[in-house]
Amino acid sequence: PESDAILYVNLQPLRVTTHFDKSPITRSADFQHFIDATGIVPERDLDSVALALHRMPNPNGPNGPVAYSEVFIGRFDGQRLDKYLASVASSQETYAGRTVYTIPLDGQAVRVAQLAYDTIAVSNMPTAEQIHSMLDRSRASALGTPGCSLLAARFHDVPLLSQAWGIGHIGLPFSHNGDITVLGVSLPLPADSDLVASLRYTPAERVLSGGAVQLRVEEIAPDPTSAESTVQSLSVILGLLRGLDSATADPTTPHTPSDTALRQVIASTHIEQHDQRAVLNATATLDQVKALFSAHDPAAEQAPVTDDTPPPSPCNVPGKNKKPSLC
Numbered sequence: 001p002e003s004d005a006i007l008y009v010n011l012q013p014l015r016v017t018t019h020f021d022k023s024p025i026t027r028s029a030d031f032q033h034f035i036d037a038t039g040i041v042p043e044r045d046l047d048s049v050a051l052a053l054h055r056m057p058n059p060n061g062p063n064g065p066v067a068y069s070e071v072f073i074g075r076f077d078g079q080r081l082d083k084y085l086a087s088v089a090s091s092q093e094t095y096a097g098r099t100v101y102t103i104p105l106d107g108q109a110v111r112v113a114q115l116a117y118d119t120i121a122v123s124n125m126p127t128a129e130q131i132h133s134m135l136d137r138s139r140a141s142a143l144g145t146p147g148c149s150l151l152a153a154r155f156h157d158v159p160l161l162s163q164a165w166g167i168g169h170i171g172l173p174f175s176h177n178g179d180i181t182v183l184g185v186s187l188p189l190p191a192d193s194d195l196v197a198s199l200r201y202t203p204a205e206r207v208l209s210g211g212a213v214q215l216r217v218e219e220i221a222p223d224p225t226s227a228e229s230t231v232q233s234l235s236v237i238l239g240l241l242r243g244l245d246s247a248t249a250d251p252t253t254p255h256t257p258s259d260t261a262l263r264q265v266i267a268s269t270h271i272e273q274h275d276q277r278a279v280l281n282a283t284a285t286l287d288q289v290k291a292l293f294s295a296h297d298p299a300a301e302q303a304p305v306t307d308d309t310p311p312p313s314p315c316n317v318p319g320k321n322k323k324p325s326l327c
Helices: 011-018 029-038 078-088 129-143 149-157 224-248 257-268 286-294
Strands: 005-010 046-055 066-074 091-095 098-105 108-116 119-123 164-169 179-182 185-187 194-202 212-220 270-274 277-285
Touching (some): 005 149, 078 108, 119 129, 224 277, 257 286
Antiparallel strands (some): 046 066, 066 119, 091 098, 098 108, 108 119, 164 194, 179 185, 212 277
C-alpha cells in the first residue's frame, strides 16, 4: 500500500550462505505455541519479506511513530494457519473473497489475511484501508497496476538483482527530534532526503574468493550542496573509524575473525558525490559475511565438545526470543 518507506529481503540466498536456520533458538511460550499450531518456523519457511512503513500522525499513540504493513512469502499450511488465526482473532471480515482476521496485540489491532497459498499480508494500521489495498492489488497484479507511488518513483534506483533493498524518506524511521540517528549515532544527513539502500551478491566480480556482497547506500539530497555536505561529513566519520582502528590495534592480541572482517569491510568502504546524490559503497566477501554473522550466532557461543563432554542440549543454548508479527 501507499507508505513512507519500503524494505524488502530475499531470505533464500541469506539462508544458503549463513545457515541461520540451523542456529539453536530459545523460544518464548507464545512463539512456540504459534509454531506448534501452524507448523510455520519463520527462519526455515519464510523465503521473502516486504515491509511498508507508515508515519503516524500521533507518535504517542498505540502504534508509536511508525506503523507497518507486511507481506510474507514462503511455505505455509493454509488450513492450519486459518484455524490458528480464528482462535486468536477478536473479529473477522470477508473482503475480496478473503478472510481478514483482526488480532488484538499490545493495544493494537493487527489484521492478517492470506493472499495466496504462499503469501500472507499483515498490517497494524488503525483502519483496514491498508490490508484492503493489499488484497485489491494482489488480485489485480496480473493487470499491471502501478501499485505504490513510492515504488514507482524510486524502484528504478535499486540496483538490478538486489537481494535486499530499502527505499523511502531517510527521516523514517531514523528521525528523532529533527536529527537522523542510527544505532545511537547522530548522522549529518538532511531529514528531507530520500534514501535508496541495497545489498547485492555478485559472484562474477570475486570469482577467486567465492563471490562478493555489495552494500550501496544512496542519499538523494534536496540539492548538490546538501549532498556535498553529506559526503564531507561521512568521509570524516569514516576516516575517524579507520584511524581509531589503527590506533587501538594491539599486535600482540590475536584478532577474532569477525573483528578482522569488520576492519576489511570498513577499508573497502568509499563515499562519492554525483550531483545531488551522495553514494556509499562497501564490499564484503562471503567469508567476511560468515565471520560477521558468526559473531552473533548462538551456536558459536557453545563450549567446544570434547571426547569426555556430552553434546550440549539445544534446549539449554541461550538465544534471542522471537515473536512473529502474526502472533
